Structure formats: structure tokens, C-alpha cells
Amino acid sequence: MAETLLFNALREALDEEMARDQAVYVIGEDVGHYGGSYKVTKGLYEKYGDMRVKDTPIAENSFTGIAVGSAMTGLRPIIEGMNMGFLLLAFNQIANNAGMLRYTSGGNFKIPMVIRGPGGVGRQLGAEHSQRLEAYFQGVPGLKLVACSTPYNAKGLLKAAIRDDNPVLFFEHVLLYNLKENLPESEYLCRLDKAEVVREGKDVTLLTYSRMRHHCVQAAKTLEKEGYDPEIIDLISLKPLDFETIGASVRKTHRVVIVEECMKSGGVGAELTASINDRLFDELDAPVVRLASQDIPTPYNGLLESLTIVQPQVIVDTVKDMMALQV
Amino acid sequence: MVQERTVPVFSPTATTISREDGLTIYEDMVLGRSFEDKCAEMYYRGKMFGFVHLYNGQEAVSSGVIKSMRSDDFVCSTYRDHVHALSAGVPANQVMAELFGKETGCSKGRGGSMHLFSQEHNLLGGFAFVAEGIPVAAGATYQTKYRREVMGDESADQVTACFFGDGASNNGQFFECLNMAALWKLPIIFVVENNKWAIGMAHERATSQPEVFKKATVFNMAGVEVDGMDVLAVRAEAQEAIARARAGEGPTLIEALTYRFRGHSLADPDELRPKHEKDDWFSRDPIEKLADHLTAHNLATAEELKAIAQRIQATVTESVEFAQSSPEPKPEDLYRFVFAEDV
Numbered sequence: 107m108a109e110t111l112l113f114n115a116l117r118e119a120l121d122e123e124m125a126r127d128q129a130v131y132v133i134g135e136d137v138g139h140y141g142g143s144y145k146v147t148k149g150l151y152e153k154y155g156d157m158r159v160k161d162t163p164i165a166e167n168s169f170t171g172i173a174v175g176s177a178m179t180g181l182r183p184i185i186e187g188m189n190m191g192f193l194l195l196a197f198n199q200i201a202n203n204a205g206m207l208r209y210t211s212g213g214n215f216k217i218p219m220v221i222r223g224p225g226g227v228g229r230q231l232g233a234e235h236s237q238r239l240e241a242y243f244q245g246v247p248g249l250k251l252v253a254c255s256t257p258y259n260a261k262g263l264l265k266a267a268i269r270d271d272n273p274v275l276f277f278e279h280v281l282l283y284n285l286k287e288n289l290p291e292s293e294y295l296c297r298l299d300k301a302e303v304v305r306e307g308k309d310v311t312l313l314t315y316s317r318m319r320h321h322c323v324q325a326a327k328t329l330e331k332e333g334y335d336p337e338i339i340d341l342i343s344l345k346p347l348d349f350e351t352i353g354a355s356v357r358k359t360h361r362v363v364i365v366e367e368c369m370k371s372g373g374v375g376a377e378l379t380a381s382i383n384d385r386l387f388d389e390l391d392a393p394v395v396r397l398a399s400q401d402i403p404t405p406y407n408g409l410l411e412s413l414t415i416v417q418p419q420v421i422v423d424t425v426k427d428m429m430a431l432q433v
Numbered sequence: 434m435v436q437e438r439t440v441p442v443f444s445p446t447a448t449t450i451s452r453e454d455g456l457t458i459y460e461d462m463v464l465g466r467s468f469e470d471k472c473a474e475m476y477y478r479g480k481m482f483g484f485v486h487l488y489n490g491q492e493a494v495s496s497g498v499i500k501s502m503r504s505d506d507f508v509c510s511t512y513r514d515h516v517h518a519l520s521a522g523v524p525a526n527q528v529m530a531e532l533f534g535k536e537t538g539c540s541k542g543r544g545g546s547m548h549l550f551s552q553e554h555n556l557l558g559g560f561a562f563v564a565e566g567i568p569v570a571a572g573a574t575y576q577t578k579y580r581r582e583v584m585g586d587e588s589a590d591q592v593t594a595c596f597f598g599d600g601a602s603n604n605g606q607f608f609e610c611l612n613m614a615a616l617w618k619l620p621i622i623f624v625v626e627n628n629k630w631a632i633g634m635a636h637e638r639a640t641s642q643p644e645v646f647k648k649a650t651v652f653n654m655a656g657v658e659v660d661g662m663d664v665l666a667v668r669a670e671a672q673e674a675i676a677r678a679r680a681g682e683g684p685t686l687i688e689a690l691t692y693r694f695r696g697h698s699l700a701d702p703d704e705l706r707p708k709h710e711k712d713d714w715f716s717r718d719p720i721e722k723l724a725d726h727l728t729a730h731n732l733a734t735a736e737e738l739k740a741i742a743q744r745i746q747a748t749v750t751e752s753v754e755f756a757q758s759s760p761e762p763k764p765e766d767l768y769r770f771v772f773a774e775d776v
């Protein structure tokens with residue numbers, strides 16, 4: 107067991123996969139000489155050279171298209187979005203070509219690529235660097251959306267994403283890069299399509315992902331002391347959703363609170379709510395509650411910013427209110 | 434009225450092209466023309482749908498470039514892609530069936546006119562959004578270079594030809610990719626088919642420098658202009674560019690001055706282009722020009738060329754029969770191909 111920071115866990119994943127398969131390469135802004143904006147690719151340039159750790163000009167849409175073309179012809183590119191928000195500039199290549207091309211080509215080509223990088227609401231980074239992109243991308247057919255949340259799953263999921271033959275959008279959170287955890291010495295992978303039961307409980311299911319998982323864990327500690335027993339599920343896969351795990355939990359607790367950092371309108375929570383109503387309505391003892399971030403550009407001011415995203419106390423209060431509602 | 438650009442003069446001799454190559458190219462151009470004429474007919478008869486962009490008039494560019502390439506080289510096109518696909522070797526049956534939306538189409542009926550793909554023929558697409566194919570083509574060349582340099586594959590010397598229009602040459606992806614291709618010495622040929630119009634936008638109204646080939650120089654890249662109505666001229670430039678790319682000496686920007694003989698798409702009333710402009714370009718039909726060269730230098734007789742045209746006509750007619758009699762995709766396959774696991 108070695109204690110590993112999350113960003114180092116990601117680097118280990120890249121390093122191991124690059125060593126394992128020559129077709130795997132990294133491409134993006136400042137990934138090479140500089141070692142990545144959050145040092146995830148540090149040292150890889152020295153080890154693998156210029157072609158395999160490719161520093162690009164600041165041309166997001168084009169280098170994303172280059173990754174697509176190389177994936178169509180047999181390579182396995184990993185794009186680092188210096189900040190995932192910059193990939194809005196690459197929306198066309200991600201949606202039309204990474205996401206849809208396999209289908210429109212009638213299965214002629216596959217596009218094995220990973221698009222990863224730092225995102226989410228950090229500490230007063232301002233609106234453009236504090237994007238919540240999940241909602242924008244979840245409508246794109248053909249893309250898999252995965253969010254990591256711990257050093258352990260960051261490493262195992264990234265390795266699995268690199269080996270997956272589909273385009274995977276891999277969300278990392280700027281405020282989680284310094285999480286520490288003891289990781290196994292031996293190789294392991296995590297399933298991309300499997301949600302993680304973080305805490306078993308019987309009262310209410312908290313469905314969450316990325317940084318909000320940790321807010322849920324914090325809220326659960328308070329709730330526990332007050333005699334509540336919440337179940338926490340980290341979705342991991344935002345698309346497709348793991349309804350096996352979600353369904354099993356809802357059939358047990360009959361209550362759902364969704365806790366997400368995504369914007370409320372048309373967000374992951376909106377999709378989840380609709381799908382739960384479609385599939386599990388008879389199991390519910392209360393309407394699904396969505397705790398999402400506010401539908402506003404992320405404000406710079408620290409107080410306003412904290413009001414924009416869901417805080418642990420709100421989760422505590424929501425669960426208590428829901429439990430007070432007896433059926 | 435803007436003055437027509439003076440086209441560089443190419444003076445072929447009797448040895449510029451062999452009889453065999455001349456006939457191959459002639460056949461390819463006639464196939465392109467006949468196929469597109471048949472598409473227009475089928476479209477107006479309600480057999481195909483959507484936006485259908487025909488290539489009539491520009492055949493010298495597709496045939497001149499693609500017929501100079503190897504079968505393991507790559508081709509990347511736009512929404513005006515039928516003829517590039519045919520030149521790349523995708524059978525007419527498969528292209529026509531795709532336009533009819535049939536399971537036997539090269540994209541299994543999922544793509545349509547603007548999304549022709551064939552892995553077998555190294556056709557990367559069929560890209561319906563202006564300029565989005567340019568980075569993808571550059572990516573294919575990155576792969577070739579990578580295979581050679583990182584994986585030590587000596588046979589990785591493929592070249593990619595990337596076709597797009599004058600309109601696309603004002604898009605950021607064009608400039609971004611010229612930069613990266615020149616910087617990284619990628620084996621790519623950027624072929625701008627300057628047909629003077631981007632739907633209703635005249636080229637001079639869209640760019641501060643209408644001579645697109647000149648944009649290569651600021652990227653330290655070779656750039657040439659060529660008479661896009663003269664297949665032998667296009668072929669000569671293409672051969673040079675291909676040799677340069679294959680030798681690892683980097684990309685070339687070829688600007689082919691050409692013209693589309695029909696409206697932008699079959700839905701376009703084509704009201705903006707002046708009659709004298711059209712007449713002027715119609716008089717420079719690239720197929721007739723090659724026919725004249727072949728007969729003038731005794732490389733072929735008029736009867737032989739006529740026989741080729743008849744044979745091609747039969748191929749095209751057969752492609753319609755093939756498309757018509759082919760099955761529709763199955764409803765239960767609606768979700769097939771969304772993910773890589775579906776084969």
C-alpha cells in the first residue's frame with residue numbers, strides 16, 4: 107500500500123497504460139514540457155517523448171479533431187483539457203465526430219479516446235473556470251461520461267477508460283486533486299459502468315458524484331449522530347446510468363435525494379429524476395428531491411460562490427425534512 | 434464584377450500521361466459526372482432525401498488528386514463527397530445505396546449523402562459541417578507519423594488528401610491545422626476546391642486574401658494554385674505534393690480553381706451566380722478537356738471514349754437497381770453502432 111495523491115494516481119494510470127500499449131498517447135496544452143496544468147502528466151514527456159506526450163498550440167477544436175482522426179485510424183489518444191471548460195471550444199469535434207461518427211458511419215470506425223481534465227467549481231476561479239459541463243455533454247449520443255472522486259477510483263477508472271473502445275469524457279474535480287489514499291501496489295481496474303455504494307443505509311438514497319460525494323459523506327456523519335441511516339451512492343458513470351445499483355437501493359430505501367454540482371436545469375439530476383420516475387415510481391414513498399447548483403454563472407465572490415453549490419448542511423436538512431414526511 | 438483570376442497555364446505533352454493512366458482518369462471523371470446526374474434525377478423523382486450536393490464541374494480535382502494516390506492512402510471529404518468516395522474506390526453500388534438509405538450503403542444507411550464513410554477504402558468521411566474534416570484528416574496523418582516514429586513501422590508512409598471549399602478556408606480549423614501540420618511536418622495535402630462560392634457568399638466577399646494558396650507561406654508551407662478544370666495540371670501538382678508528404682517533408686496546400694456546374698445543393702435555386710460567369714466556366718468542361726488531350730495525342734480514339742461512357746452509364750444504372758432492391762435497415766437495429774461494442 108502506498109499513500110497516493112489523486113493527481114498522482116491519475117499519472118500512474120497514464121504511465122501504466124502508456125507502458126502497456128504503444129498506441130496510447132497524451133495530447134493537449136502544456137501536457138509535455140510543463141507537465142500539465144495540475145501536474146497530472148509530469149515526467150511523462152521525459153519518459154515517452156514528444157510524439158506520445160504532445161504539446162499543442164491553443165487550438166482546442168482542432169487538436170480534438172486530430173485526436174478523433176488518429177483514433178479512427180488506430181491510435182488511443184488521451185486529451186487533457188487544460189481546464190475542461192476550454193473544451194467548449196471543441197464542442198463540435200466532441201459531439202459530431204467523437205460522439206456520433208461511429209453511428210453515422212454505420213460502424214465503419216470506432217473512436218477509442220479519453221477526454222479528461224480538471225473541472226467543477228473550485229475556489230473563486232470565476233465563472234469561466236468553474237464550469238459544470240455534465241449537462242451540456244450528456245445529450246450527445248455515443249459518449250460515455252465518467253466522474254472520478256477518490257484516488258482509488260481515479261486510477262482504476264482512468265485505466266479502464268483508456269482501454270474502452272468508446273469516447274469517454276472523464277471528469278476530474280479541481281478540489282479533489284490533493285485527496286490522499288492508500289492504493290494497492292498491484293494493478294487494478296474499476297468498471298466504468300458501475301456505481302459505487304459509498305455507505306450502506308436504509309432510510310434514504312443519496313445519489314451523487316464527483317466532489318459532492320464528499321459533501322454527502324460529511325452530511326451523513328451529522329445525520330448518523332441524529333439517528334438517521336442514509337445510503338450514499340456515487341454514480342461514477344453519468345452516462346449511461348447504472349440502474350441496477352440505483353434500483354436496488356431505491357427498492358430498499360424508497361426515498362431519493364440527488365446531490366450534484368451540475369446546474370439544475372437539464373442536469374444529470376433532471377435526467378435521473380425522470381428516469382427514476384419512469385422505472386421506479388411505485389417504489390417511491392416521497393417525491394425525488396434534487397439538490398443541484400444554482401442556474402447562474404459561478405460568481406467570484408466567496409460567499410455567493412458557496413451559495414451556488416450544495417453545502418452539507420442543506421443535505422442534512424433535506425434528509426430530515428424528507429424523513430419527517432411519514433407515509 | 435470581380436475580374437476572373439488568371440489561371441496558371443499547364444502545357445501537357447504527349448508523354449505527360451500514359452494511355453493507361455489517361456483512360457483510368459477519364460473513366461473516373463465520367464463516373465463522377467454520370468453518377469451525379471443520376472442523383473439529380475433520383476432526387477427529383479423522390480428517391481433520395483435531404484441535402485444533396487453535387488460535384489459536376491469539379492471532377493478534375495477529385496480524379497487528379499485521388500488517382501495519383503495509393504489505395505492505402507487516406508481521403509477526407511466534405512458534404513460534397515459522392516465523387517471523392519467513388520475516386521477512392523468505394524463502389525457506385527454502395528454509394529447509391531447509401532443515398533437511398535439502404536443497409537447495403539457504405540454507411541449502412543445511417544449516414545446519407547453528407548456522411549459517406551468506408552474504412553475499407555480509407556475514406557475518413559463525409560463531414561457535413563464546414564471545415565470539421567480538416568482536423569480529422571490531420572489526425573490520420575498524425576497516426577501515420579506516429580506509427581512510423583513511435584512504433585517503428587517502416588511501411589507507415591501513407592499520405593492523406595483533405596478536400597474542402599473556399600468557404601471552409603475562412604474557418605479557424607483551417608488555419609489551426611495548417612499551423613500544426615507545418616509545425617509537425619504531417620503528411621497531408623490540403624486541397625482547397627475554390628469554386629468561387631460558398632452557397633450564396635461570393636469568395637471575394639468572404640476573405641481579405643482571395644488567393645488562398647498564398648496563405649500557406651505564412652505557415653512555412655508549400656502552397657500552389659492550379660487550374661482545377663485541367664486534370665493533368667491537378668495531377669502534376671498532386672504528384673509533387675504526395676511525393677513531398679511521403680518523403681516526410683511536410684504538407685502542401687493546393688488551391689484548385691474550379692467551378693460547380695450546378696447549384697449549391699439540389700435544393701438551391703442558384704439565382705446569384707451571373708449567367709456570363711456560368712457560361713464562361715461551362716465552356717471549360719474538364720472532361721472534354723481531357724478527352725481532347727487523349728484524342729489529340731492519339732492516346733485514345735473518340736469511339737473508345739464513347740464506349741467508356743456507355744459502360745459507366747450501365748454501372749450507374751445498375752447502382753440504382755442495386756440500391757432500389759436493397760433492404761432497409763432493420764428497426765431492431767435502431768441503436769446499433771451507438772457504441773463500439775455493436776459490430
Ligand SMILES: Cc1ncc(C[n+]2csc(CCOP(=O)(O)OP(=O)(O)O)c2C)c(N)n1
Pocket residue numbers: 513561562563597598599600601602628630631632697
Ligand atoms: C459549420 C457549418 N456552418 C454552415 C454550414 C452550411 N453550409 C453548408 S455548405 C456551406 C458553404 C461552404 O462553401 P465552400 O466551403 O466553398 O464549399 P462548396 O459548397 O463550395 O463546395 C455552408 C455555409 C455548414 N454545413 N457547416
Ligand SMILES: [Mg+2]
Pocket residue numbers: 598599600626627628629630631632
Ligand atoms: Mg465553394
